[in-house]
Amino acid sequence: MMEKLKTEFKKSQHKFVQLDRTDTTAIYQKYLIIDKSQFPSSYEVFKIKVREECEFNNYNYPKTELMPSNEDFGRTAFSFKDKQKAFDCFEELKLDLKQKDDNVLDIDGFKLRNYPEKNACVVTKDGKLVKNPKSILVKIYCEKFNKPIEEIEKMTMKELSIGIFKNETV
Numbered sequence: 001m002m003e004k005l006k007t008e009f010k011k012s013q014h015k016f017v018q019l020d021r022t023d024t025t026a027i028y029q030k031y032l033i034i035d036k037s038q039f040p041s042s043y044e045v046f047k048i049k050v051r052e053e054c055e056f057n058n059y060n061y062p063k064t065e066l067m068p069s070n071e072d073f074g075r076t077a078f079s080f081k082d083k084q085k086a087f088d089c090f091e092e093l094k095l096d097l098k099q100k101d102d103n104v105l106d107i108d109g110f111k112l113r114n115y116p117e118k119n120a121c122v123v124t125k126d127g128k129l130v131k132n133p134k135s136i137l138v139k140i141y142c143e144k145f146n147k148p149i150e151e152i153e154k155m156t157m158k159e160l161s162i163g164i165f166k167n168e169t170v
Helices: 085-100 132-146 157-168
Strands: 008-011 012-019 023-032 037-047 049-051 052-058 059-061 064-066 076-081 104-107 110-115 120-125
Touching: 008 059, 012 037, 023 085, 037 085, 076 085, 110 132, 120 132, 120 157, 132 157
Parallel strands: none
Antiparallel strands: 008 012, 012 023, 023 037, 037 076, 049 064, 052 059, 104 110, 110 120
C-alpha cells in the first residue's frame, strides 16, 4: 500500500496545508512559523513524485508519495505568492497529466497539448511545462502558415492554438 502525502505537516520553520490534490498533482499553502504565530508565505504547486518500494541497509521502504525536491522547482514544481496564479498552475498541471495522445502535436521538440473542452493549449518541452508559451505558439503559427509576426502578434493563445490544431489561419 502506498503512503500518501500528508494533508498537513511542519518542516523547518514552515507549516504546509494541502488545499487540493488529484492522484498526480497537489497544491499546498505554506506558512512561516515565528514563535507560535503562523504567517501565510506562498503556495506550492507540483506533480507528485512517487518513490517505488525499495530496500536499503536491510530496511524495506514502502512505496511513498514525495514532496518535490529543490531541484524540481521550475520544472515540475512551482511556488507562487498569488493564490489565483497558483490555482491556474494547478489546473494546467492537472490537464497536462490527463492528456490524451490524439490531441498532442510534437513540433520542434515542443509538445502542444490541446484541450478543446477547456479552449486551452498547454506547451511542454522535455516533459516540463513551458511558463510563457505564447511566444512558442506565435513562432510555430508563423512557420506553419508562412505568416509574418506582425500579422499575428495580437492573436490570443486560444486563437493561435485553435489555428494550429485545426490547421487553419485566422
